[in-house]
Amino acid sequence: MSINDPNSGSHANLPAVTETSRGSLAALPAVGMPWSETPASEEGLNLGRFFHSLRRHWLLSLITGFVAAASLSGVLHLVIPLNYDAQALIRVRRENKDIFSRSQVRYDDLRDYETFKKTQAALIKSTFVVQSALRKEEIAQLPMLQAEDDPVSWLADELRVSNPEDSEILSVSLRGENTKDIKKIVDAVIDSYETEVVQAERDNDLERLRILKNSYRENVSDVKELQDTIATLSKEVGSLSSESVEVVHQIQMDQLMRTKSRRDKVLIELQDVRTNLVVLQQRRERGSYAPSEHEIEDALEMDPFYAEAKSRLLSLKNEHRAQNARGNVAAIRQLQPAMQQAYSEVEQLKSELYERVVDRIRRMSSRDPATEKDLVDMLETERILLSQQFQSLADQHQRQEKEIGESIGFSADLEIRKAELETLTHMMEITRTEMDSLDLELKKRPRIQVIQRAVVPEVSDWVFKYGIIFVLFTTALGSTVFGIAYWDYQLMKVNVSGDVPGGTNVRVVGSLPALDRRGRWLLPWGGLSGSSLEAVLIESIDSVRTAILCGNGDHPLHVVMVTSAIAQEGKTTLAGQLAISLARSGRRTLLVDADVHNPQQHHVFSVPFGRGFCELLRGEATLDQVVQHVSVEGLSMITAGYCNQASLRALTTESVQNVFSQLRSEFDFIVVDSGPVLVGADPLLLGQHADTTLLSLCRDISRIPKINEAHDRLQAVGVNIMGAVLNGVAVEVRRSKMELVYDEDANSESGTV
Template sequence: MLPQDAGFPEPRKDQPPSRGNPKPIAGRIDPTNRGRGDVPYPVLAPLALSSGPDVSNYLQALRRRWVSAAAIGGTLAVLAALAAWFLLPPKYIAMGCVRVAYEVPTIDRTPGGRGDFSTYLKTQAAHLTSRRVISEALKKDEVKALHLEERTNKEPAQYIEDELKVEFQDNQELVKVLMSSPDPQVSLAIVKAVIDSYLDIIVYAEKEERRRRVADMNAVLSKASAALKQKQDTLDSLVRNSGDVDPAVLAIRIGDLQSAIRDANVRRSDLRLKIREAKADLISHIAHMKSLKESAVSTPSVEAALKNDPIAQKLKAEIAAEQAIIDDFEHKTPGVAYPSLLAAKRRVRTAQANLKKRKQEIQEELAAIAETSGTGGREEMERLRVAKENTIKAMEEHHDELGKNLVALNEELAKLKRVDHAEQDRLRESIQQEKQFVDDLALRLRKEEVDLEAGTRVTPAQDAELQKKDMKKQLLGVIAAPLVTLLGTCLCIAWLDVRQRRIRSAGEVSRGLGIRVVGAVPAVPNLEQHLVGPTGEPDLEGHPALESIDALRTQLLRDANDTHTRVVMVTSATHGEGKTTVACHLAGSLARAGRKTLLLDGDLRRPSAHQLFELSMHPGFSEVLLNEVELTDAVQATTLDGLWFMAAGQWDREVLHALARDGVEGIFEKLQEEFDFIIIDSHPVLAATDSLLIGQRVDAVILSVLREVSQMPRVYAASQRLTTLGIRVLGAVVNGADPEEALAATAHARMVAH
C-alpha cells in the first residue's frame, strides 16, 4: 500500500482569485480536521471476521434458505430412497445344520468321553467359517459356476467370510450354517458346499487321523513285542552261562567293584569342585589386576593430571582464545564466512585434536605407573597368576586319570554282571513290566479298532434350505438414506450460506465491521429505473427508498457545512452492489434540494450511468483526462433541474496513467468553481486501482453495500484499502435493507443531521 499522496503532486499554490479560501480536495482534508499522520491502522480484525460461525448462524442461514433446502433436500431424499431400494435388494437366507454329539460315539452304546463340550462346539463352529473350508468349497463345480467375483465385485473367499454366519447354543448339539445373498441359488450352493467341505476336510479327516493313530499303535505294539522277546532271550542266555560260578564269591567281587566305583566318583566330584574354586580364584585375581589399572586411569585422575600438565593447559588456553574470536565474528557478522573466521575454526580443531592426543598419552603414563604399584608389583602378581593356572592344569590332568580308572572298573563290573544272579532277577522284573505294557497296549488298540467303526462325532443334520427373505437392510436403507440426505443437504446449504459471509443487515456493517452506516435504502425492484419519471421528476415521491436517499443527502449537507465536503465518491467492494444507483439518486436528491450538482461517471472500465439518463457516453471524463476535449464540452445536461452529468468516455491504458497526473486535481478544482457538489460513481475498490487513484482527490467516500450480496470480508478489505491511503470514508449505505431497519436508519440520520 502506498501512503497518502505518495507519488502524486501537491495542490497548486496559485489559486484563482475567484475561489477565495481553498476547499478540501483530493482527499486532503483541512489540517484542523485531518492530518496525514492520522491514518487509522486497526490492530485487530473486527468481531464479525475474527469470530467463527456458531450454531445460531447455521440456524439463521437455514431459515433464510429453507425453501431451497426443502426443494433440493426433498428431491435428493427421494432419489436416495429410490437408490436405497434398488441398491439394497432383499437377501435370501439359506440354512443347513450339522449335529455335534455331546459324547464321543461308541459301537457298544456305552457312554463315551465328553471332554469340554463347549470348547469342542466352538472349535467346530470356527472350522466352518475358516478360510481353509471356504477355499475348499470354492473348488467345487457348483460354486465355480456361480462366478462370484463377477456377481459381487469382491474376492470370493472374502465375500463368503463376510456373509456366512454360524449360530449355535452351548446346551444344544445343532450348529446352524446360514448364508444371505440377493440370489437364492447362490445362498443354497454356498451353504451346501461349505458343509460338504467341512465334513470332508475336518470331520472325515479326523476319522482318517484316528485310522493312522491305530496304525501307529500297531507299529508300537510290534516293536514292544520284539523288545520283550529280546529281553527274554537275554535272560535265557544268562541262565545258561552262570552254571559254574559261585554266586557268593561273585557277589563279593561285584560289591568291591561297586564300592571302588563309588569312591572314584566321589574323588572326581571333589576334584571338579576344587577345579571350579581354583578357576574362580584365578578370575578374581585377573579382575583385581585389571581394576588396579582402571582406577589409575579414571576420569578424575586423568583430569587432575591434565590440570598439572603444562602442555594440556597451553592447548586449552589456545582453544579458549580462538573460540572467543569465533564467537565475536558470529555475533557481529552472523552468517558470513570470513577467511579469518575459517582459519580460527581450523586452529581450534587442530588444538582440540592435540589436546585429545595429550590426554591419551597421560592415560598411558598413569596405566604404566599403576602396573608397577600394588602388592609385590606387576611381576609378582603376574607370577602368582601363572602359578594358579599351573595348579588348575595339574588338577584337570588328575581328574582325567580318575576318569580312565573309572572306565576300567565299569568294564570289569559289566563282565562280572553277565553271570550275576541279581542281574537276572532285575531282568526278570523288567520283562514282567514290558509284558504288562504290551498287554495294555494290545487292549487299547483293540478298543480303538472297535470304536473306529462307530462313526464320527459330527454328522449332517439338515440339508441346505431357503428361509424367508431378509428385508431389514433394505427397509432401513429406505428410511435412513432420505433422512441422512435431507439433513446433509440442509447442513451443506447452511454451510455454503454461512461460508459466503454475506451482509444480512445494517447492524452487521456497523457492529460487525465497525463501519459507520450513513443510510439504509429499502429493497425496491429496479430502483435505478425510477430515477427520472415521465414528468422529469422521480416517480418515487414519498416512497421510503427516496426518503432514505434524502436522509443521506441531509447528512452530506451537514458534513459539507462542517468539513467543506463537496467532492464525494460512491464506490463498492465489487461489482453489482448498487453503487451506481446510490450515486445517481444521491446526485438527484442534492439537485432537488437546490444544490447545483454534477454526477461524474468514474467507472471508466464498466460505465453504466449514462444509460439511466439516456445520454451519450462520449465525450466524457476519459477524454478530459487526455486533454482531447474541453471540460465544458464533456458536461451534459439532464432532465432533472440542477443536475448535470459527465460520462465516462472511452477508457484505455493512457487514461489510467493520466489519473496519477496533476490534471485530475485541476479538473476537480475547475468543476468546484461551477458546481456545489460533485458525486463520482467510481470503479469497485477491489477490482482495480482506479477508485484508489480518484479517491485520493476527493473529500469523502461512501461505500455501497447490497444486502444478501455483499460479503463482509470484501467490504472490510475495501474499507481498509481506502483508510490505509488516508482516504476519508464517510460511511456505508446498505441497499435492499429491511423496511423497518431502513425506516430506523432514516430517522436516525435525520436526528443526527438536525
C-alpha cells in the same frame, strides 16, 4: 462511435421517491431477522455469518442437496443388493453320558471343548472342504460362483460360522440375493464337511480298530509260543521254580551289583587324581606363577598408606581437570608441584611393597613352588592307594560273577524269555484296553451331528439396506447444504452493518431498506410495502443527508461522489435517493450520471438519453444544453452522454476541473454517480474533484475483501472517503396509536372528497 449503448442496459427501474408528508409516518428502522445483530469479533467460525450464508442459499442448497442425495440413493438402491441368509445348524456335543468312554476324559474340560468347537468351525471353512463342495458340477455352475475370479477364496471368506450364545450349536450361513443358490452352496459345504471331516475321522477310527484287533490276535499267538519255550527251558535247567533257589540267586546278584558300583566309583576317583597330577606337573614345567598388574594393584590398595597416597593423587588430578576446563592457568600451575610430589610418593610405596605383594598373591592362589611340590606328593600317594583298592574290587567282582555262573539253576536265556513274556503280556493288555475303548467310542451317538439343513428365512436385510441409504441420503443432503453455505461463507459477504467496520477500515454512515421484492415470498419476515417502505426510505436517506450536511464542520461539502467496489451494489439507487433528499431539503441539487460505461440514472428518472456529461467534458455542449429538470422540485440532472476515447482522455485534463467549477457556481449540491472502483479508473479521477465520497454497499452482495481493495485504491490517490451506506437492510416499521388514527382520518377524508 459511442462505446456504450445506454438503451441496451438492464433497466433497474428503481423507484423515485416523491416528496410526501413526513408527519404522516414516524418510521423507525428495526431488526427484521433473528440473526441480524451486530456480530462480535471472534476467532474460528462465525456462526452469525454462517447462518446468513444459509439464509442466502437455503433454497438452492436444499434443491441441489436433494437432487444429489436422491441420485446417490438411487445408485445405492441399485448397487446394494437385497440379501437373504441361508443357515444350517450343526450340533457339537460336549460329552456323551450314555456310555463311559475316554471322550469324557478328553473333552470334559471347558477349555478343551471350546478348542474343539473352534477347530470344527475352522475345518468347515477350510480350503479342502470348500474345494470338495465346488467339485460338484451343479454347484460350480451357479452364476454367483462363476462371477468370481477365485470361487474358493471368495466362498471361504463369505461363509460365516458362528457359535450362538456359546451353545453346542454351530451356525453355518451364507448371504446372497438368490435364495436357491445360497441354499445349494450351504448344503454342499455341509455335505463336504460330513464326508471330508466327520466320516473321514470315523473311517480312520474303524481302520485303527481293525489294526488293533489284528495286533491283539498276533500278541495272543506270541504269548502262547513264549509260554511253551519257557516251560521247555525250565525242564532243562532243573527245579527253577524252587523259591529258596530264587532267593539265593537274588542275593548273589545284589552282591555282584554292589561290588561293581564300588569298583566304578573308585575308578572315577582314580581318574580325577591322575588328571590333577598331570595339570600340576605341566604347571611346574612352565615355571613359577607371575600375577597380573591388576592383581598386584588390587593387593597394593589393601595397604592403608598406599591407598591414602593414591587417593590424594586422584583428588589432585580431578582438581587439575576441573581447573583446565575453566581455563584457570594460575590454579593449574599451583597444582603441578603437589601432583608431582604425590605421584613420586605413590611410586616409592609401590616399589617398597611389590615383592611382598607378589609373594602373598602366590601363596593365596596355591601357586607357590613349595606348596605345589607338597601337593604333587600328596596326589601321588592318593593315586597309589586308589589303584590298589580298584584292583582288589575288580578281583572280587570277577570271583562273584564266576560263582553266580556256577550256581545251580542259572539260565540267562530263561530270564530273557521271561522278561519278553512279561513285556508282551503288558502290551497285549494295553492293546485290549485301547481296542475296547475305541469300539465303545464308535458305538455311541456321533459327537458331531447336522440337526438342520440349509434354510432361507423369508425375511431379508431390507432394514440394513434402506438404513444405509437413509444415512447416506441425510449425509449427502447435509453435506451439500453446509458445503454451499461454507463456500458462501468464505466469500465474506456483508450481512449487517456491523460487518463493515469489523472487517474493513470504512465506517458506516447510513443504511437503506431493501427495495427489490423478488424472492421475498421465500422469507416473509422483515418485509416492507407501500407507505411503510416509503417512510423508512425517506428516514434512512435523510439520515445520510444529515451526515453529509453536518459532517465537515466549518467546511461545507458541495460535491459528493457515490461509487462502489463492483457493480450491482446499489450505487445508482443511493445517488438518486441522496439527490432527491438534498433537493427536498430546499437546496439546488444536480445529479450527474458519471458512470459513462453503464449509465442507469436516465432510466430511474425517466428522462431522455442524449447529450450529457461526456459531451460536456469534450466541450461539445454547454451546461444549459445538458442539464435536464426532473419531476422532483429543486433537482436537476445531467445524463452520461455518449462516451468515447476522447471523453475518457478528458478525465485526465483540466477540462474536468473547469466543468466542476462551473457546476459549483450554479448548484448548491452536486451528486456524482460514478462507475465501480475496481472496474475502471474513472472514479479515481473524478474523486480528485469531489469534496467527499460515499461507498455504496449491498447486503448479501458486497464482499469485505473487495471493499478493502476499493478503499485502498481511493486512499492511494488522495480521495476523501466519508464512509459507506449499506443497501438492502431488512427493517420493519413501528407506528404509534396516534399516528394510526391520524392516517385513518386522513384516508376517510380523502375518501369523502
